[in-house]
Amino acid sequence: MSRRARRHHAPAFKAKVAPAAIKDEMTLAPLAEHFDVHTKQITQWRTQLQEAAANVFGRRQQNERARRGREALHAKIGDTHTG
Numbered sequence: 001m002s003r004r005a006r007r008h009h010a011p012a013f014k015a016k017v018a019p020a021a022i023k024d025e026m027t028l029a030p031l032a033e034h035f036d037v038h039t040k041q042i043t044q045w046r047t048q049l050q051e052a053a054a055n056v057f058g059r060r061q062q063n064e065r066a067r068r069g070r071e072a073l074h075a076k077i078g079d080t081h082t083g
Contacts, residue, residue: 009037017042018049 017035021028021042028039035042
């Protein structure tokens with residue numbers, strides 16, 4: 001049995017495989033056969049995509065809270081200098 005050489009997949013390829021795994025239209029085995037990658041690799045990419053998606057939405061909320069905090073701080077600083 002010969003071993004397959006290690007392959008490096010482009011981000012565009014991963015971006016195609018991971019959403020297909022999230023959709024759950026096919027199980028992992030047919031997906032792995034279709035894209036010619038191991039099921040564990042698909043699971044890992046799916047998990048990475050789900051975690052990254054959560055960070056994208058979470059980051060916006062964190063940025064909004066930080067902006068409001070800065071505005072409140074600037075308003076407080078402005079009040080001390082004018083009075």
